[in-house]
Amino acid sequence: MKPFFTLLLLSLLVSCNTIDSAKEKSNLVDEKTVLETSRYLHPASNTIRFNQLGYFPKEKKIATITGNSDITSISIIDLTTGETCMKGQPYDKVFFPLSGDTIHQFDFSGFQKPGVYQLQVDENRYSYPFEIGEGIYDSALLLVAKSYYYHRVGTDITKQHGMKWHRPAGHPDTNVLYHSATGKKGFVASPGGWYDAGDFGKYVMNGAFSAGQLLHALETYPDLCPDGSLNIPESRNGINDLLDEIKYEADWIATMQDDDGGVFHKLTTKNFAGAIMPHEATEQRYIMPKSTASTFDFAAFLAKMARQYKKYDSNLAEAWLAQAQKAWQWGVQNPTEYFKNPADVSTGEYGDEDASQEQFWAAAELFVSTGEQTYLDYLSGNLPDLTYTYGDGWKSFMRYLGVFTLLDNEGSLPEAIAAQLKEQLIASADDLTNRVQTFDYRQGVNDFQWGSNSDIQNVAFVIAEAYKINPKPAYSDAVFSSLNYLFGHNATGYSMVTGLGDNPPMHIHHRASKADGIVEPVPGFVCGGPNYYKQDANDVNYPADAPPMKSYMDVWESYASNEVCLNWNSPLPYLLMFAIEQRK
Ligand code: G3I
Ligand code: 9MR
Secondary structure, three states: OOOOOOHHHOOOOOOOOOHHHHHHHHHHOOHHHHHOOOOOOOOOOOOEEOOOOOEOOOOOOEEEEOOOOOOOOEEEEEOOOOOEEEEEOOOOOEEEOOOOEEEEEEEOOOOOOOEEEEEEEOOOEEOOOEEEOOOOOHHHHHHHHHHHHHOEOOOOEOHHHHHHHOEOOOOOOOOEEEOHHHOOOOEEOOOOOEOOEOOOOEEHHHHHHHHHHHHHHHHHOOOOOOOOOOOOOOOOOOOOHHHHHHHHHHHHHHHHEOOOOOEEOEEEOOOOOOOOOHHHOOOOOEEOOEOHHHHHHHHHHHHHHHHHHOOOOHHHHHHHHHHHHHHHHHHHHOOOOOOOOOOOOOOOOOOOOOOHHHHHHHHHHHHHHHOOHHHHHHHHHOOOOOOOOOOOOOOOOHHHHHHHHHHHOHHHOOHHHHHHHHHHHHHHHHHHHHHHHHOOOOOOOOOOOOOHHHHHHHHHHHHHHHHHHOOOHHHHHHHHHHHHHHOOOOOOOOOOEOOOOOOOOOOOEOHHHHHOOOOOOOOOOEEOOOOOOOOOOOOOOOOOOOOHHHOOOOOOOOHHHHEEEHHHHOHHHHHHHHHHHOOO
């Protein structure tokens, strides 16, 4: 039976809101919590799709039953009593074009009694067990936020904090060589930070962006990952644990600035390593050339971080802010330094040939952190278009981050700008909500690209921000249904997050998970998800003619659908926090 941790949370869940409860919460993120297995009353079939973490009592609840058979009745069985507590009728069959399935749906929104249940379809088909309750996301939030700890570079992942996934430190990065394409010579130290993904690279583009999304969660919901909640080395140091974790990345990113203010694009080997543990990957690492996009991205993140950190260490916060301002100046003077991999390098490129979004985000954070007119002038003349396009991930979600920061600080903006941004954000959210309501499993995406799971979350992120301006139920429903997709209400039957739900990915493209000899992958990671373009090498056996929503394989070989990555995890703490706040 696969590991999961849905049911065991029932007796353990605690309020996520107070520092007083942090001690109990840290107990949740431990090995026992992750590994306990379920007690099914009836063997389950994964043809019945829904959110494997469960539902809030008052939430809309729709199960989708695949398998093309005619279904006449569905019941809800209470697992504590074994009794049938509701009988219902599915809707008529319909065809789902994105998954190629003919399905029935069953709406049990009216059933609101907290408990643990299985759905019974006709005589002998049963779903995974599921919970109805207000605590369904509390521990999931902590596990997902904690996943960044496992990405830490240059430090032991200890048994105390890493549980069974403890491992020796990898990549001290104290002797990193300047690649000749930088025009510089010699070695430099650039230690720490997070691994980007399944690979061991450190990329400013994606690191700063992901940290920015996490910081936005922290700014919006400052109390939901308090000190002591994540069981990381800094727990109990008087600082919010999520902020401590982000600082680990900030300390590395701050080392990536050249003397002239420009920021080096990445720190990687020339080629990807094999499937080995971090400490076994000892190839020479290089600092790669500077880029405009990374420089603005760096400026945005450090300017944002400075605001959060100043109450703990004002000197450090000031130093970061000064670095951010210097980066801004370099970016303005060097607007078209687009990064391309040097000829002898094949690690991730993270290229961006239009740095205007990074610049907008940087201007927004710098303006809010300094109040200086220069930044406001830039913002006023460069308000972005907020029409959402798929693939709006690390490259272009940055403009939204800028807008969110500005609207969170509306008081410092000229009224006309605030009004225009709000109007555009609402228009974007309305469009996206309409997409959610239209597409098969009620997810906001119908073009499934590399990292589609992040696209789905980013759509929900925009909608959740619009909810701040106009708290209408259609918006919160759309966010919830995106979470439902992620945790199992989808065409694959997987919960897309390791260690969460009854059927999570087990063979992610993550080198440590592949090489550590432990059956369960490192927990709390969102995998990339269905990718219709299937850009893997030719050794992945997707189902024949896999339709878009089924272009996913839980195998190590599928880096194009089953890798994990900083920016695929980073919207999730925010979305879970949104949900937790809406649970009543
Ligand atoms: O947007 C186009 C779409 O219009 C087109 O129809 C489709 C088919 O050709 O391609 C789409 O672009 C793809 C893009 O991802 C967005 O989906 C590119 O082909 C594809 O090559 C690109 O993949 C990127 C991948 O690196 C390969 O470079 C991913 O965005 C990016 O997230 C991923 O990032 C990697 C890092 O390089 C290294 N670390 C791991 C990380 C995650 O896999
Ligand atoms: O493992 C690599 C993964 O981390 C990257 O995101 C991906 C795309 O750049 O590439 C993977 O490496 C593969 C390489 O591109 C082609 N040969 C097989 C490698 C995976 O084992």
